[in-house]
Amino acid sequence: MTIDISQFYKVFFDEAEELLAEKERLLLAVDIDSPDPEDLNAIFRTAHSIKGGASTFGLNDMSEVTHVLESLLDRIRKGEMALTAQHVDAFLAAKDILKMQLDGHRNGADVDQEAVANVRMMLHDLSEGVIVPTHQPTVPSFLHAEPKQQVAEGAHRYKIELPDLAKRDVDALVDELGLLGRVSVVPLAAGRTALIIMTHESLDDIVAICSFVLDPSDLKIFEAPPLTPEQRAKEAAERARIEEEQGYGFFDPADPEDAGAHEPTEDELGYGFFQPIEQIRLEAGIVAEAPPPAPVRPEPLEITEVAAEKKAAKKGAEGAHAQGSESSSIRVSIEKVDQLINLVGELVITQAMIEQRSSGLDPMVHQRLLQSVAQLTRNTRDLQESVMSIRMMPMDFVFSRFPRMVRDLAGKLGKKVDFITNGAATELDKGLIERIVDPLTHLVRNSIDHGIEMPAARVAAGKSESGRLFLSAAHQGGNIVIEVADDGGGLNRERILAKAKENGLAVSDNMSDADVWQLIFAPGFSTAEIVTDVSGRGVGMDVVKRNIQALGGTIDIRSARGFGTTILISLPLTLAILDGMSIRSGDEIYILPLGFVVESLQPARADVKEIHGQGRVVKVRGEYLPLIPLYQMFNIEPRLTDPCEGILVILEAEGRKAALFVDELVGQQQVVVKNLEANYRKVAGISGATILGDGGVALILDVAALLRSSRQLSDESVLF
């Protein structure tokens, strides 16, 4: 049987990476003084799963590190040793080493062998004073054989009970015997091991091979009765099924027959992937001599459920034969998803066209057609929503990488930082998630490095010794707002202004704070000395801003001297589709992104006031808002010039509000955003275009830019 093992490597790598991330998360969360046994178990399990996988794929370096790690964890878990901060550090270091090794196997990245040795030494030292078991009591059962040789009918089955041997020797023996036939390892009581071998070779050959490693007189070899034809047929069928399902027969999933015969231990359930294929034969032949491995460690029941779920997920991931209840997720390449999203985008446009064209029909005559169209509209919208949700990922994907970074960085700088996240479940488009990581990393690092003060300085300023770093995500209108806040020293206005002058930027001392803070996004600020102080931050802030803007987002700073700094990033939920409100001004139709729209109203004449030379303002709920006539901004032939006859749409962006004067509201619809720059160029005040139901093009207004220009309009009476 030839199998493409590489795909299983990939699954293992992906899974190991997830496990490592999980482990890190658990380690960071663990309470050192009174660790929750549940957490310790979970940490242990991640190490154990990685070890299992690594050994199966012959990645010995990884399995060795995990082995040492696991031994230590096991002792802590059993309460033989108290958990200390030192342990956590060592475990984190081990995680890094494993990650490095994993990358080494996966991408051929360099592995620092010295670091590997150091960590192993460190782990070893920590468990000093106690003999580390030389072989694995923790692996319930483990299969090494490679099914190169198909074991045909008439083969003998032997059970070889080994004396107490080093794990290395057992492994060597298994490798050797693997050349003769199918071998599996079964742990026995008292730390000993038994091998089951199925082979055509004679007993003498087996003994000869064993004698390389140990004294043959120590061996106990039993010949198991050959399987009955029924058993063999059953087993062959079972094997064929498994092989078809999984592509190969290494891992025998828990056999229903087997499960019926004896109550499977929790270990077996949890790690069912590594159950020996020989289990059935064991059952059939030598049950008495090979009792099911005793549960070495009792585990809470829910763990097995988790593990079972994982197993199911993994099976699905392997694209195996879906067995309904077993598969809960699949891995699909992102291109396929994007293609699907594009197609649905086209469908939405087509559907809108049909809807529009049929709207002119007589509802009495075409009642059935119109009903179907309404149905189509609903279905399309549902389809679109489901498809878009495929790409949505929780912010946790980004947030989860910060606790470690914060811990390390704070430790390095000698600062104390409490890291708090909020809204990790907020979902965001995958494309955005990936591109937000770097800017956020930068901001978090800046906050710790330059924002939060040293403990002594904090105490002197009357604050708590440890600083707070707050990372949150939340939906706000059609946007997601990500906030990085610290309670550090805040930005230093004077220094920023001084630096700006030095860089030749046009600044004046009476600029508003908000404008001053924006200066740190200027390219010249990046490598400034200003960052050496508590106040300044600036390494690559221009890059951060550029990245955010490239995603269609905005970035805003609020800071108060001595009280900290908050950086607000506002991003669109998705780049492809937007809820829009179509509005008419003159003969032209524009789309307003619904997320910016607060309300729309027809003003009373008394509420519209003229400010000499500054345009008009309108009083809305006690607030005076600048009135932006769209026809004036876009040089549209106006139909209405009196705001009291038209409609005012109150818009809000970047903390500013304004009233946009349009002739009428046309409707509300989801639009597929098309890029204007692909064939043309960026247009001031326009963020993109979309195709309307009639096949025509409507431009999408860039609300933020409109509001910005409205301010300029009143300041200097210039457009854009």
Place this chain on the structure above:
Amino acid sequence: MSTQPTNKPNDAHDGSGSEYLAFTLGSEEYGIDILKVQEIRGYETVTRIANAPEFIKGVINLRGIIIPVVDMRIKFNLGTPTYDQFTVVIILNIGGRIMGMVVDSVSDVTTLSPDQIKPAPEMGTAFNSDYLTGLGTVDERMLILIDIDKLMSSGEMGLMDRMAA
């Protein structure tokens, strides 16, 4: 979406001669490399772009992609810009970017051999002579050959971002 591959012409003047699409603007006849032409369409309603130069008529939906349309008659003050069922839009593909060009009419496709192409004089047309590749003669007709690539990517047309910056 259909992004036509850019058909790289063998730089217009190789031995065998090249094909040109002939069109008229006012009373003058022009020729452009046929390989830059994606299709020819009738004029349809455009969506105006605010605060754009007058010769940029706006954008249209070409089978799902949004393309700008420029009116050469306005740009070069040739002929009277009327829009009726005879108005023609030549859809160009310039280095992967699609755009439409309104002209008075399209006459035919002509093959010109290198000896039929004379260098352009320094003056005499509405176009900056930088954008001319020469004058082609076909019997009694004279085609003003335009380097449409260069013209459309020029800052003068303002169709691309880097020029606008």
